[in-house]
Amino acid sequence: MNGEELTEQETALYDRQIRVWGADAQRRLSKSHILVYGMKGTAAEFCKNIVLAGVGSLTLVDDGAVTEDALSSNFLILPDENVCAEKTVAELCCNSLKVFNPMVRVSVEKGDLSSFGGDFFDRFDVVIVSCCTLMTKKSINEKCRKLSKRVAFYTVDCRNSCGEIFVDLQKHIYTKKKLDENNQPTTVECELQYPSFQESISVPWRTLPRRVSKLYFAMRVIERFEEAEGRNPGEISIEDLPAVLKLKKEICEAQSMNESHIPNALMERLVMGRREFPPVCAIIGGILGQEVIKAISGKGDPLQNFFFFDAMDGKGVIENISYPSLCN
Amino acid sequence: MASLHHANVVKGATVLMVGAGGIGCELLKTLALSGFQDIHIIDMDTIEVSNLNRQFLFRQSHVGQSKAKVARDAVLRFRPHISITPYHANVKDSNFNVDFFKQFSVVLNGLDNLDARRHVNRLCLAAEVPLVESGTTGFLGQVTVHVKGKTECYECQPKPAPKTYPVCTITSTPSKFVHCIVWAKDLLFAKFFGDKNQENDLNVRSSDASNSSEHAEDVFERRNNEDIEQYGRRIYDHVFGYNIEVALSNEETWKNCTRPKPIYSGDVLPENLNHQNGNVDKSRATDDLSSVSSMASLGLKNPQDVWSLTENSRVFLESLKLFFASREKEIGNLSFDKDDQLAVEFVTAAANIRAASFGIPLHSLFEAKGIAGNIVHAVATTNAIVAGLIVIEAIKVLERDTDNYRMTYCLEHPSRKMLLMPVEPFEPNKSCCVCSKSPLSLEINTHRSKLRDFVEKIVKAKLGMNFPLIMHESKLLYEVGDDLEDDMIANYTANLEKVLSELPSSVTGGTMLTVEDLQQEFTCNIYIKHREEFDEEKEPDGMVLSGWTRAPDKKDDNKSVGNGGSTSKASPTEAQKAVELDEISEGTEISGKKRKRPEVSTNETNNHNEVQKVDVVDDEDDELVMLDHWDTDNKKKRLQ
Ligand SMILES: [Zn+2]
Numbered sequence: 031m032n033g034e035e036l037t038e039q040e041t042a043l044y045d046r047q048i049r050v051w052g053a054d055a056q057r058r059l060s061k062s063h064i065l066v067y068g069m070k071g072t073a074a075e076f077c078k079n080i081v082l083a084g085v086g087s088l089t090l091v092d093d094g095a096v097t098e099d100a101l102s103s104n105f106l107i108l109p110d111e112n113v114c115a116e117k118t119v120a121e122l123c124c125n126s127l128k129v130f131n132p133m134v135r136v137s138v139e140k141g142d143l144s145s146f147g148g149d150f151f152d153r154f155d156v157v158i159v160s161c162c163t164l165m166t167k168k169s170i171n172e173k174c175r176k177l178s179k180r181v182a183f184y185t186v187d188c189r190n191s192c193g194e195i196f197v198d199l200q201k202h203i204y205t206k207k208k209l210d211e212n213n214q215p216t217t218v219e220c221e222l223q224y225p226s227f228q229e230s231i232s233v234p235w236r237t238l239p240r241r242v243s244k245l246y247f248a249m250r251v252i253e254r255f256e257e258a259e260g261r262n263p264g265e266i267s268i269e270d271l272p273a274v275l276k277l278k279k280e281i282c283e284a285q286s287m288n289e290s291h292i293p294n295a296l297m298e299r300l301v302m303g304r305r306e307f308p309p310v311c312a313i314i315g316g317i318l319g320q321e322v323i324k325a326i327s328g329k330g331d332p333l334q335n336f337f338f339f340d341a342m343d344g345k346g347v348i349e350n351i352s353y354p355s356l357c358n
Numbered sequence: 359m360a361s362l363h364h365a366n367v368v369k370g371a372t373v374l375m376v377g378a379g380g381i382g383c384e385l386l387k388t389l390a391l392s393g394f395q396d397i398h399i400i401d402m403d404t405i406e407v408s409n410l411n412r413q414f415l416f417r418q419s420h421v422g423q424s425k426a427k428v429a430r431d432a433v434l435r436f437r438p439h440i441s442i443t444p445y446h447a448n449v450k451d452s453n454f455n456v457d458f459f460k461q462f463s464v465v466l467n468g469l470d471n472l473d474a475r476r477h478v479n480r481l482c483l484a485a486e487v488p489l490v491e492s493g494t495t496g497f498l499g500q501v502t503v504h505v506k507g508k509t510e511c512y513e514c515q516p517k518p519a520p521k522t523y524p525v526c527t528i529t530s531t532p533s534k535f536v537h538c539i540v541w542a543k544d545l546l547f548a549k550f551f552g553d554k555n556q557e558n559d560l561n562v563r564s565s566d567a568s569n570s571s572e573h574a575e576d577v578f579e580r581r582n583n584e585d586i587e588q589y590g591r592r593i594y595d596h597v598f599g600y601n602i603e604v605a606l607s608n609e610e611t612w613k614n615c616t617r618p619k620p621i622y623s624g625d626v627l628p629e630n631l632n633h634q635n636g637n638v639d640k641s642r643a644t645d646d647l648s649s650v651s652s653m654a655s656l657g658l659k660n661p662q663d664v665w666s667l668t669e670n671s672r673v674f675l676e677s678l679k680l681f682f683a684s685r686e687k688e689i690g691n692l693s694f695d696k697d698d699q700l701a702v703e704f705v706t707a708a709a710n711i712r713a714a715s716f717g718i719p720l721h722s723l724f725e726a727k728g729i730a731g732n733i734v735h736a737v738a739t740t741n742a743i744v745a746g747l748i749v750i751e752a753i754k755v756l757e758r759d760t761d762n763y764r765m766t767y768c769l770e771h772p773s774r775k776m777l778l779m780p781v782e783p784f785e786p787n788k789s790c791c792v793c794s795k796s797p798l799s800l801e802i803n804t805h806r807s808k809l810r811d812f813v814e815k816i817v818k819a820k821l822g823m824n825f826p827l828i829m830h831e832s833k834l835l836y837e838v839g840d841d842l843e844d845d846m847i848a849n850y851t852a853n854l855e856k857v858l859s860e861l862p863s864s865v866t867g868g869t870m871l872t873v874e875d876l877q878q879e880f881t882c883n884i885y886i887k888h889r890e891e892f893d894e895e896k897e898p899d900g901m902v903l904s905g906w907t908r909a910p911d912k913k914d915d916n917k918s919v920g921n922g923g924s925t926s927k928a929s930p931t932e933a934q935k936a937v938e939l940d941e942i943s944e945g946t947e948i949s950g951k952k953r954k955r956p957e958v959s960t961n962e963t964n965n966h967n968e969v970q971k972v973d974v975v976d977d978e979d980d981e982l983v984m985l986d987h988w989d990t991d992n993k994k995k996r997l998q
Contacts, residue, residue, distance in 0.1 A: 035659075035660055035662075036662075041661060041662075041724075042407050042408065043407065043408070043410055043411050044411050045408045045411070045733075046408055046411055046412065046733070046734070046735065046736040046737070047411055047412070047735075047736065047737045047738075048724070049496075049728055049733060049735040049736075050496045050497070050735045050736070050737050051737075053662050053724075071391070075742060078414055078738070078742075079738050079739050079742060082411055082412055082414055082738040083411075083737070083738065083739075084411070102391075103391055105387050105390075105391055105436045106436075107436070108435050108436050109436065109438060110435075110438075129417060130414055131410075132418075307392075308388050308391035308392045308746075308749070309388055309392060309745075309746035309747070309749040309750045310746065311391075311746075312384065312387075312388050312742045312743065312745055312746035312749075313742075313743050313746035313747065313778070315742060316738075316739040316740065316741075316742035316743035316746070317739070317743065317777065317778075319738070319739040319742070320497060320737075320739045320740075323739075330770075331771065333772075333777070337777070339778060341750050343780065344747075344750065344764045344766055344778070344780035345776055345778060345779070345780055346776060346777045346778025346779075347775050347776055347777075348772050348775050348776070348777060349775070
């Protein structure tokens with residue numbers, strides 16, 4: 031690392047977390063630039079975590095207006111501001127986040143992220159997209175991958191009491207602690223190779239291990255449904271269930287997978303829950319925060335490459351969905 | 359989850375949160391967002407700067423204010439129409455009694471210390487209110503559910519006693535940096551700046567060895583007209599030089615240990631420092647505790663740097679000088695405080711000089727402060743995750759969804775692909791003296807131990823009672839309370855000084871004592887076994903409580919694991935470590951055992967932790983992870 035030291039103020043504020051990840055990681059964090067697109071409850075949780083952690087800057091993109099839905103799980107939007115509703119969701123969140131940590135620059139970028147060119151993404155070290163279409167996910171992921179520097183890419187979604195994180199760190203080099211042959215702790219360097227979102231979701235289902243989280247499949251069905259129907263993300267309700275189940279059947283047939291593998295009850299829960307369940311936002315936003323800190327600091331095993339949480343069974347599971355050649 | 363049918367139980371619930379710190383801030387936010395409308399929150403703490411990195415409801419401008427009150431105001435800004443009742447108070451206060459607890463549908467703990475956790479556990483049992491308990495350290499966390507009669511209580515699994523080090527390890531044969539810190543903080547710092555009259559092994563040692571008590575008696579006294587630098591150097595040479603020489607002369611000690619080397623100030627520092635440092639005595643003299651710093655006056659900037667022996671020696675002398683120059687009034691009644699910069703500097707330097715003498719690697723002030731102050735590693739993300747898990751369990755508890763209660767571990771390294779691992783709760787432990795009223799037995803010398811020893815070491819320290827009442831058959835031997843008659847108080851005070859066998863109702867081998875805490879509504883029967891002798895090193899209390907508390911041999915196990923945490927052959931798996939995690943927590947008050955955890959977790963390297971104790975019930979659709987029942991589990995731990 032370059033020799034710049036943390037200021038006295040930083041050391042005092044970040045004391046407890048420096049004890050977790052070290053001063054070196056804290057310095058890297060303070061130089062990192064994060065972009066977040068789509069400000070619902072899970073993204074709000076993530077932003078809080080990363081602002082507290084002390085990143086260099088955070089840029090928010092969400093031109094949406096404040097609605098009941100937006101308010102339901104987003105603690106960054108204060109209802110009284112809602113009255114003077116000239117502001118976008120991103121602007122309101124930005125105002126709240128700024129005061130969480132004066133050492134982090136929080137700003138808003140307006141516009142449709144999927145229309146932004148590569149130059150725009152080049153300004154960031156980490157790009158997170160939430161609540162966006164399959165198309166948008168793929169295209170932003172590809173733009174990040176074309177840049178000369180590594181930009182870590184994440185998608186995060188929460189539907190009802192289920193959450194999903196996708197991670198693409200491209201080629202990630204990091205260090206971790208290990209015991210050597212004499213049982214003494216040492217630091218070793220590791221390297222991981224990640225598939226893109228497109229590559230990941232095109233892995234044939236039948237080639238995946240039987241125990242892969244059912245949520246993985248269920249989320250892909252919903253994604254495909256919204257795309258086929260031209261819906262905005264989350265623009266789905268219980269009336270859509272028959273059509274969703276029909277699509278599920280078709281996809282399962284095409285993938286040579288028994289359709290009972292994706293329970294209808296699970297599909298029903300995902301279709302019904304346009305609102306996020308706040309405890310799940312906190313959990314998913316927390317895991318995502320930790321992963322982004324790992325990616326920036328280059329310390330510790332990052333998750334590879336999907337994470338799922340379902341409040342119903344309480345499990346938080348990592349799934350590696352990639353072609354066998356990419357697995358290591 | 360997240361469906362309409364539980365909206366009603368959430369709206370109708372009255373929730374008590376204990377703790378508005380790291381977990382508490384996250385929890386209050388998530389409860390409010392999840393639709394809870396009547397939340398009470400107790401916290402006795404005020405806001406500090408080092409809270410701000412994770413306790414996101416607080417700002418710099420709130421430093422010094424009540425956590426409970428500021429947290430309430432912050433959450434009301436985004437949920438103005440709910441009711442949040444803050445109490446800036448200690449949960450152990452007598453007004454938080456069983457009746458108080460009975461008004462709640464569920465109690466949620468985000469506490470930082472074992473004592474308060476045990477206290478709340480008892481009140482919840484007595485009031486028959488379900489409890490969701492939690493703890494985090496670094497990236498590790500856990501959430502457990504305690505419902506009377508359905509699941510184990512918080513105390514069903516005995517909590518290990520705070521780690522103590524054998525006296526001789528601290529005074530004569532330190533092998534780890536923590537030993538040097540304990541020596542510097544509890545012996546040297548206390549000797550210099552604390553109550554001079556207190557017994558102190560530092561003195562005992564040197565006088566024992568030298569046999570010239572006169573010399574040892576006043577060595578720490580500053581002589582009349584003694585220059586402060588002279589004084590500092592004299593102490594330095596005595597403690598790091600002379601005392602080591604004396605110790606070396608006892609060959610017996612060094613048979614199996616590396617011999618330390620004495621260090622004299624003249625070896626590491628030039629003769630006269632004053633001229634080099636300029637005049638610092640008066641220029642920095644101010645009443646502000648934090649502004650007096652030897653690092654500042656010596657131009658040492660980065661607390662993360664590891665200082666050389668020379669630098670440590672300078673800091674040692676400089677801190678001593680500054681204490682006498684700027685804070686002379688406090689000398690004699692100071693106790694170590696991790697937020698007292700000068701105290702931390704003094705302890706860091708002294709520990710490092712001692713470490714150098716014993717060939718132990720030196721540490722930075724930042725690290726030394728963490729060890730000396732028992733500072734817990736804490737990040738916002740783990741607290742947020744744990745808060746989410748608490749709310750999920752709280753909703754299940756409100757829905758009486760007993761079959762789906764889970765305890766959940768947040769792991770740093772995945773186990774069976776899981777970062778969040780739910781486990782079925784254990785049944786109540788039938789031999790738990792707290793929830794199953796199972797009696798305990800106490801080995802004690804009834805002719806030598808006083809009632810006071812019993813009250814301090816067993817009733818308060820081990821059983822965690824605040825307002826104890828001790829009975830033998832129908833005779834009251836001791837009682838604490840606000841409304842006692844004067845003659846009763848005199849009577850009890852007299853009893854405290856009596857040995858057990860000479861109490862008005864003689865307590866001897868075979869006696870059954872009843873100990874009760876009226877506030878906690880917790881009663882415990884203790885069967886007394888008389889025993890003549892106790893091992894001073896292994897049983898320093900001079901009494902051994904068993905039945906429910908961990909047997910003393912377990913403590914030895916801990917010691918042997920101590921060196922480096924995971925270097926023992928049977929390195930604990932992530933899940934096992936998580937199982938022990940409830941001792942570790944947000945906040946600053948932790949026992950020594952807790953401090954061991956972060957060491958283990960940073961050394962944790964094994965990426966494929968196979969969870970030996972975990973059986974997976976491999977049903978087609980819904981796999982469920984189960985841990986062994988607690989008593990087999992305990993046996994396994996003991997076997998390691
Ligand atoms: Zn119990």
